[in-house]
Amino acid sequence: MPNSEVITHDVIIVGAGLAGSWAAMATAQQGVKDVGVLSKIHPLRSHSGAAQGGIAAALNNVRPVPGTGPRGPLEQIPVGDELVDSTELHMFDTIKGSDWLGDQNAIEIMVNDAIDVIYEYEHMGCVFSRTPDGRIAQRRFGGHSAPRANYAADRTGHVLLHTIHEQALYHGVKFYAEWYVMDLIVEDNAVRGVVAIDVLTGKIHLLRAKAVMFGTGGYGRAFKITSNAYANTGDGVAIAYDAGVPLMDMEFVQFHPTGLYQHGILMSEACRGEGGYLINKNGERFMEKYAPDKMELAPRDLVSRSEQTEIDEGRGVMDDGQGIFLDMRHLGREKILERLPQVRDIAIDFVHVDPIDDPVPIQPTAHYSMGGIPTDVHGQVIADASGTPVVGFYAAGEAACVSVHGANRLGTNSLLEASVFGRRAGYAIAEFIKGGAKLLPVTGDPAERSRQAVKELLDNPGTELVEDIAQELKANMTMNCGIFRDEERLNIALDKVHELQQRFKNARVMDKGSRFNTDLLATLEAKHLLTFSEVIVKGALNRTESRGAHSRTDHPKRDDEDWLKHTIAHKGEDGRPQFSYKDVTLYWDRFPPQERKY
Amino acid sequence: MSNNNAQRTVTVRIQRFNPDTDKKPYMQDYQVEMKPGMTVLDALHEIKTHQDGTVTYRRSCRHAICGSCAMHINGRNTLACNTPLKNEVTHKNTVTIGPLPYLPVIKDMVVDRTTFWEEYLRVKPWLIPPDDIPEKEFRMSQDEVKALHDAETCIMCGACYSSCAVIGLNKKYIGPHALLKSFMRVLDPRDSSPAERLEEVSGADGVYRCHTIFNCIDACPKGLNPTQAIETLRKLAQKRQKLEEARRERQKHLNEPIPA
Amino acid sequence: MRTFQMQRYSAIALLVFLTIHMIVVHYPPFHIDFGIILERMESPVWKVIDIAFLFFVLMHALTGAYMVITDFESAFNYRKGLAWAAIVIGVAAFFYGSATIWAFQPPV
């Protein structure tokens, strides 16, 4: 492949989902105009657009009709009436949801910024659904004790993503659509740039910058049944890890209770937020047993485990007993058409069931990655448990771990996190650049190294199909490192990951061309899956307790004594992860740890 | 349409073209075992990952929300990811797949969308808000929100754009996708320059270049109606000053509750 | 744009005129000869109607042709020239046609 020119920007942002686009927009808004955003798919195709249910903020626009109890119908709060929600309550819900693993300083910032961010979205043109008097409409969501999910029908992420992308364009941000970042360059704990493939031509470029930010999204694609897009292969996480940056809390992977049976495609939590029931083979609303108070609207980890228990105990539906019914018939045609149109289309398209007439078969699906690249509350990436910064390197969104979600994220908090911390990262980057940041030199030619690596991959006469390796990995992760885990299965999982890493050396790329070689990209992505899956499994094996989404049947209790701490994983000399642990920021007197009950 | 489940293996006929190596596009057949619930995208994935890695297409979300996978399936534009394979298998047990028409092919089903995005940018998709921004949200009525439904749902997949015969002739035409976007801003009570927007889209390459061919409605995988939006823009373009005045008036009350 | 409006309004006018024209001139579609036409053309009202018809049909036809041509990207940049050409042809044809209609006297 021919040599290609070096591209230079003040700021390079990788990822154009909510996190990346907010950061780009905010940076440009603050006067740092030379911003380049790289995205492996067109920005508007980013997975943020798939989010359905809503984005949390205690706006206090609606409440349950007085006298109907906490699960009663909702109405707008009349002017001057008592408010039902507060940032304090939002904070508490988030902490409880996180099973006390969330850093409370970060959570406090998030719930406070939330209100501002939602209004900013609205002022930028986002079309939210409305209450009769014209305020932003809100609905209930799992684990939240007030209706605070601000929504746009069931395509909230879609309208947010389009709004913020438009604003970034307005502010003159330069987008590189369909550029695949394959390496991060960090020397002496300071970032220098990235190496990326221009997918269209196949040319590999070095891009230098004073600051680099990662908003590369989640890693749900490591699992067989997942709600995540094909693109969510956790590239950013793996690339950073390979460059020597640590990863935090990777073992915490959220399983969403309502993925479409066998497809994993999401049936938004809004289905339950609007009042849908979960039903087992015997027609029972089994959540009565597991969360008598919140029922279907208990947090996701709990509902998913309840479903899995029903399934494991033989009360699942469908031929193989692996499903559960999501029943929305009682909501009525009108409500479904108005509030959940997309969800209905999905059910009709993929399982040929119209939720208006029949219950929809669902099953738990890998959904969200709580872990990621550790950062402080300004999006500044940290290099170790004591918080040493990686100079010029920022991260936000699902790829990062601030950590506001701790061991389990509440629905609607992640769009919020991506927005709030994307924006904060943008502000911090602008300040960093204005403070006189320098373009640091790069040793050697990293692009040439990447070119060699790609050439080796292409020239490899191997016999293994990449897809087979990836499929085996995913099946392995779902089976042995899924909703319920134990030492035995995790050991099997680890062996399997090691075996697959070996087999990957013999992988064959079928497409040898340079133009739009998605086969090559899929190979690089598979490599990334193998890289961080090892961290997930090892982290899960080490953590001998059950907390949030990490549920060890051999250690069923939460163990605050030993495990109220974040896992930090570095890539060791031998290529294997090395673990250390970081304290959780807690406000002991305000939110003392308690048992999680719903 | 064939609902015959007894047919297990189907022929997927794909239009192949790599400008680096091929003089012109050609068709290539692949055999795929049809599993229950399989979509056209699943079939492509099966081919790409197990039979021929050079088969190239875009995809990401796989549930009709990201807009990547629009392509030409059995003679019409749609999304591969939410189209059940079994609905597309013809009586000859074949599905024919090609790139979106009228656009330059980059490779197989991947088309060059440069003009598509240029037009999107040209209509200034962002909101131009009024000068005073309230502390809380602008108040919008539920009906005002409803009017934006179609435009707001658009996933920019380009199925409409590349089905429109006018685009086939003239890439200077703004196109249904961007006109729909412009419509969204023109109708948004929070936008303060509807007249200027109407000016932009009512040139010779704008709403009047549309010949009401309706392919855009037929092609839209989200069931949207760009034609009606274009018709509305044409009407509004006639009375832009009036609209501008009405907008000023409306914006005086953006901060107040919508009366019951 | 003006062409679009011209096309619609002339179309509406044509609806009226063409209907009249078809009924009076072409229906029943038997042999037409000079005599029949002459008889009708005696009346100045018919002359005016025919000239108006001519006006609208030219307007419609030429804007139509203009539209068809400018739909091609290669012609799109020459719209100004094409529009002028259409106007010149239109005016010329209009005068030629009107003269014909006006001059329709029984030649003795």
Added chain:
Amino acid sequence: MYTSTGFISWLLRRISGIALVLYLFMHLWVIGSANSGPEVFDARLNAVQTPLFKLFEIALLAAVVYHAFDGIRLLIVHYFDVTEYRKSLFYAVFAVAAILTIAGGVPILLFMLNG
């Protein structure tokens, strides 16, 4: 190419439109000869009344009728919100145009055969 009812209607409308324009100018030329006296006029008129031209006339009729009704359809779409019925409208126009063409065409044919 992207075919559909909408595309077909558009193509037919264009072709009929252009055909009509061509006819219009020919028509002007024929009628214009009136000024040159009845002989020339009748000669030119006769030139366009051969059987071939009679067939041509049926095509012309089809073009006018189709184009006019398609035009009406478009006007309806412009002034009313009826995009939902686009397919039915297309078929209706097609049917009406076909019926009128036959109704008008048969007498021409008969006339041609008879005289």
